[in-house]
Amino acid sequence: MTVLEIGESDFLLDGRPFRILSGALHYFRVHPDSWADRIEKARLMGLNTIETYVPWNAHSPRPGTFDTAGMLDLERFLREVAAAGLYAIVRPGPYICAEWDNGGLPAWLFREPGLGVRRYEPRFMAAVQEYLFDVLRIVEPLQVSAGGPVLMVQVENEYGAFGDDPTYLKAVAEIIRSAGITVPLVTVDQPVDAMLAAGGLDGVLRTGSFGSRVAERLETLRRHQPTGPLMCMEFWDGWFDHWGGPHHTTSVAEAAAELDALLAAGASVNIYMLHGGTNFGLTSGANDKGVYRPTITSYDYDAPLDEAGHPTLKYHAFREVISRYATVPDDVPASGTAAPETSAALGSPLRLLADPWxxxxxxxxxxxxxxxxxxxxxxxxxxxxxxxxxxxxxxxxxxxxxxxxxxxxxxxxxxxxxxxxxxxxxxxxxxxxxxxxxxxxxxxxxxxxxxxxxxxxxxxxxxxxxxxxIDLDAVPDLWDSVGPSADAPGVGPTAWRASFNVETPVDHFLSTVAWGKGFAWVNGFNLGRYWRRGPQQTLYVPGPLLRPGRNELVVLELDVMLDPVAHFVARPSLGPLEL
The missing domain is CATH 2.60.120.260 (Galactose-binding domain-like)
Known part of the structure; x- marks a missing residue:
């Protein structure tokens, strides 16, 4: 039986010092048929662990439900991590942030007046317990102590930036333990004294989230975690984008130097993100610090593996740094190739104002x-x-x-x-x-x-x-029940469709540069939002969505479409770095 313990200065795996070299990979942002590819590339970069959040609202869109189909199959994901010979860290929240819609909290929670979210309030705690029991029913038999990959489970997420309710945090930890979780528990907060104090729990390992000034951050973390291993649970190697802003990137050399400093200090790490993936459908979140800024569909994050899972310069730089502290496999993943280019005219317009659906x-x-x-x-x-x-x-x-x-x-x-x-x-x-x-x-x-x-x-x-x-899930099937608009497309929201042929089902990139604002579906799957504001000007189309021969694209344009033609291009366009 494998056991992970918190030692005086190290993690101890079966009694021997063990450094966690982890990368964040969110199963719910990646097509399931691509999980194994991304996990294998993590292994080839020298990582020994995969970390993931769990989005409550995706699994439970309605009270009393817990969906694990398709992209939400957490058990399959964890088993694929194990099959690659890697360990796992599970961060179920209940709040996850993650630039995800509502930080992962279900919208239906807030419809009950007075319900106290992220604090010790009976109705909220009852919902949290039901949710965590559903998640941990999957995780419990997959702990390392049971022969599975799961090393650790996180309690809440950056709670010190939100509140100061130790009774709530303790109750969440007790729910996790009562669900049969025996592996170490952790909390994570930004390395600010007030946040580490408010977001931590005695007896639970505190970890930090930062991407720079490593020595200073670790010193702050050590003040609040006098003994035990030091770990950066979110080593920020890039950043997310919002509509109307630039595409964020970070210096490869600077990010690699910060990672080197972290590992040289003997700390463990979870690289956030190893592979960002995509905010498919309507899953992207937003920020509002006086001005509302919605997050774009791409979650490329300037990560070592780009949105399509291809190794970047940062991947190779990080791999070289890791090789100084751990054994890295000899094999190196191949670089990405250009995607197929093709075009198809959009037709059969359905106008919402003419015949509401x-x-x-x-x-x-x-x-x-x-x-x-x-x-x-x-x-x-x-x-x-x-x-x-x-x-x-x-x-x-x-x-x-x-x-x-x-x-x-x-x-x-x-x-x-x-x-x-x-x-x-x-x-x-x-x-x-x-x-x-x-x-x-x-x-x-x-x-x-x-x-x-x-x-x-x-x-x-x-x-x-x-x-x-407007039931967005039903838009791809509109033509089965609604006839094309009798008049010209005209103004207002309009649905369009097109057929396009694929020889081999590989990744494609759909250009949206000549469109206004809306959503696109391929073979009934919602690729996410597009908007001419940018920065991104393409939507990622995972190869597993496609089939040899005829495929169907549906677009719901809310604004004005300059050119009703679908263009699939060779490479992604995520926008300018400066505005």
Whole structure:
């Protein structure tokens, strides 16, 4: 039976000093058929461990459910880690941040008034226990003590940056232990005294999250962890991007030097990220520190393995550093090749305003998106006015496209703090409201989405709304139930489709540079959001999604499409490094 213990200065694996050389790889951001490839490349870089978060909201989109199908098959992922001869670290939260929608917390948690999130509150703790028991039912038989790969389990995540409730942290740790977890538990916080003090637990190993100033950070961590191994649980080797910003990269030489300093100090490490992957579907989060910044679809992160899993210069630099402290396999993974290039015309347009596709409901007051359990909703009402009138909203979360009698009037955008626009007259008022991703860090986690506060016309509240919930999962199948629009594509949200042929199912990159804003599906799988704001101008299409011969692309354009043609290009375009 293998045992990992916390020694005076080292991790001890079966009594012998053991340095954890780990890389972060989120199973839920990578197609399952690509897991083995990414794990093998981790091994070839010299790593001995794979770390992953667990996203509560992805596994439990509804109360009382726990989905483990497809990309959520945590057991399969951990077994593939073991099959490669590597260990695993599991970080189930319940909060994970990770630039993931709502930091991994289910939106339905926040619909119960007064529920105390991330603190010791009975209703929240009951939900946390149910969730953790579901996760740890998978993890418990896969601990190293049972012959599996799991070395450690993390308690919460960077809690010191959010709150100071030791009763809550202790209760989370007790739930984990009561689920049969016997491997060491850890916490992680940024190496700031206040955060390490508030986010740590006696008897649980404290670890840090940082990417620079290694000696200083380890000194701070050691003050709060007087004995035991030092570990950077998140060695930040890159960064994420938000819509409208630059593509972030870090210096290969500087990142390698910081990793060298960390390993020279005798510390263990988890490289965040080894391979970022993709925020498929509507899974990307957002930040709001006074200005709302939604995260892009790509989670490339400037990691050693790029979004498509190809080794980068950083991969080879890190591999060379690791070879100074551990044995690295002789084999080196091959570099990526150019993806196939092809084009296909988009046709059969379906206009949302001409023939709404969703299910309608009637409301005396404007409901939130949360009340409708939706991410995209078309609202409609009648406005009586002969002269220009002022339309105002308390707050827009996150983007509202305004139409009058089918013609565009304007867009209200949360990032710009838009709250008002002029309507030229009365008529049929339609507002398409889009949730662009829930805040994943800070005090705005869990806030409702939609048009918040009364919607008013010249100061008088508008009532009697019809709401049409757009089921995005059903968009690829629209043509089975809705005929193509009789008129030209025109204005407003429009769904398009195209067929394209594939000789060999390999990774593709879909160019979105001539499109406006929306979503794309390949063979029914939601690739994520695109937006002409950038920085990214391509969507990653995993090879396992494709099949030899005919494949189908569906696009839902919310804004204006300059060129209704799908172009698959040779390489990704993640945008400029400076703006």
């Amino acid at each position: 969703g299910v309608w409901s009637e409301h005396s007051d404007m409901p939130t998106l949360d009340a409708l359990d939706a991410r995209l909703v078309l609202f409609r009402t009648e406005v009586s006015a002969g002269d220009p009138v002022l339309l105002t909203v308390g707050e827009v979360r996150d983007r509202a496209y305004v139409f009058l009698d089918g013609a565009p009037v304007g867009v209200l955008d949360r990032e710009r703090h838009d709250r008002a626009l002029m309507l030229p007259r009365g008529g049929r008022l339609e507002i398409l409201v889009e949730d662009q991703g829930r805040v994943n860090y800070g005090q705005r986690i869990g806030e409702p989405k939609g048009l918040i506060g009364p919607v008013r016309l010249d100061g008088v509240e508008l009532t009697e709304w019809s709401a049409c919930v």
